[in-house]
Amino acid sequence: MGLMNTSQGKTIAKSYYFAAYGTAFIVLGLASAALGPMLPYLARQVNVSLSQVSFVFTAVSLGYLLGSAGGGYLLDRFKGHPMMLVSVLVSIIALFFIPLTSQLSLLLVILFVLGIGQGVLDVGGNTNLLWVYQSRVGPYMNALHFCFGAGAFLSPIILHYVMRWSGGQLTWPYWSLAFLTIPTIFGFVLLPSPKNQEIEETEKNSAHITNSGLIIGMIMLFFVYVGIENGFGGWIFTYVSETEITTETAASFINSIFWGAYTLGRLLAVPLTRKIKAAHLLLGNFFLAIIFLILIIIFPSNNLALWVGSAGLGLALSSVFPTLLVLGESRLRITGRITGLFFLGSSLGSMLIPMLLGQVFERFGSFHIITTLLILTFFGFGILIFVIFTSNNTKEKHRSQRNLR
Template sequence: MNKKVTAYFFAFIALGMASAALGPTLPGLAEQTSTQLSGISFLFATRSLGFLAGSILAGRIYDRLPGHPILMVLLVSLGISLLLVPLIPQLWLLTILMFLAGTVESGIDVGGNTLMVWRFGEKVGPYMNSLHFFFGVGAFLSPIIIAQTMLVTEGSIRLGYWVLAIMVLPALLLFIRFPSPPIRTRDTAVQGQITNLPIIALVAAFMFLYVGAEVAYGGWVYTYAITLDLSTETAAAYLTSFFWGALTVGRLISIPLTAKFHPKTMLGGALAGCVASMLILLTWRSSTAVLWAGTIGLGLSMSVIFPTTLSWAEHTLSLSGKMTSYFFVGASLGAMSIPWLIGQLFESVGARVTMVTIFVTVLLAVAIFGLLVWQARLHQEAKSTKLMLE
């Protein structure tokens, strides 16, 4: 395997670990800060707000400066934030740290995706799915590490966060050795191609809904399962891990498929699987077996959506760092608002609001996908007409 590409993979393992850590540690952080779940759930919104701020800035920075030094600084910052999370007993101070952590995570996320697109161009599909496969590896391992360290430390979350902090080192060491890819200077979003703007807006809206659903499920399924007595705390941590593990397996399976099928076909099939999985979860909502089966099915179905959407956007628009940032702004807004909404309703309405909210979000994503297919077809027709006239 190309060692330059391996550096990105290790960075996304660390990013996946950090991203999946909050859900299984939510009750522990609530106890640490003497806060109820409705209050501690605000950390989802705060981290996503930081992700939003970072997304707005990151693309412009990568369009101007070499990418690898930026990633190294961000990886060090990520490790420090993970070290500090279990040491802070005040909610307001932890909120500030989560905002900064979200900013750092967005820089790594936008940077990894942008630099991978620049390196491989329209052939990025399999590499993009591989990149997000390794994000899934990190997200799968994170709840397991947390569960095992909690067993060793009699319920403390401190050791788990510190183990995750160490995992930034392999990527950091690899990035030191390799130069950054050339900066792509052409920005197709500002070259008078007005037909790009609806596509950019629709992709951002689609990312809002999809990422909101993914983060909400990964973040709340642990608390959902133990609140409804569908699982013990340890088993619920493993349930969260299986969700991210299914994402990981799905991305591994999809790597050869992306070379054979159009991104539109991949996305249509994935969204159909999401709808079916959510219907199963809502229909047999009192069954532990169905909760596990639906969780795995949803993870498999969701696995290809994010990387395939970026690949489709690159194929249609030829992405710059700034354009990629727009998509991540939409994603961060979704990751901020949907889990926060569930947190506000969880105790007052009941735990079942979790699945209902996610199902509605998925249905809206399907509707946006239909509009996106229509706009992409119009864009391709306009581009073909322009080429014929020239």
């Protein structure tokens, strides 16, 4: 019996898959976080105002929405790694051409295509990791999303130094991202695509595997959670600045500490998910998020409360997304289509809830941004209880001994 047929051999083989997906998610984080720091330079390149160039965010979001929803559908029909390879190649080409265009309309098209590639890569990495590790996916899923956070954290730093080295030219920052994306190709070329072993199994209790109420509840959870995350991360600087609690410099650091704690929390969640069930961890996440938002509301002018609340909220929210995927894996037969629907919910949340907060800010003032986020967190907490109750009634899906090995 060869090494790869032994338990140790299978563990080593799975580690290759994680290395491939982890590398891809570092690069995904690098590219995703690049748009904000490069926005003023893109505006100058296409000769438009910042308000006009801000449509690039919409272009990327729409492309990501299409890529994640369509990619999930295609994963059930085609092998995953060739699809992810194509998405990487598309991303490399888009990153290469971004600094070469001088028209806003063409830039929007290129970023829309980049968003499609990122959406396919994101849903593909998450779905394939679920298929590789199955019931033991918890710590690996959190580690995968930590890789994304690490890439997003490093992106502004890398771009800053490349800009300095290139004398302020926009070409080399994006070409450096394209170059850093190239190593992800090898994993998708060398490793065979994982298969969804459960999809071919016929079970007597299969009715709950396609429980539409449970799927809708999960989609709503992704919608609310990602909206809260992006809403707080996107508006906390404005909230602090407009309320004049502290200086704009301190407001930037408060924003940074939220994302820093968010990234650190995903690393800390890796050992936690080995010991704590996904449902219990999620209940703790939402409960802590409510506590820290209430802290900010009770002491709206207190600097310490704002720093502690922002850092605490980052930690509380950090492991929700990957742990939701783990919960879904334990209660549903995960297909590419279902994962795509989860990502569709998260994409809509990332676009609509920050927009809602903008309307709240204009009509009612900055203080009510935090109040709205608290209401949404309570709403998400209620949906989570519904999802856990529904899935407990249907019980966790049956697993054959073969799938647990």
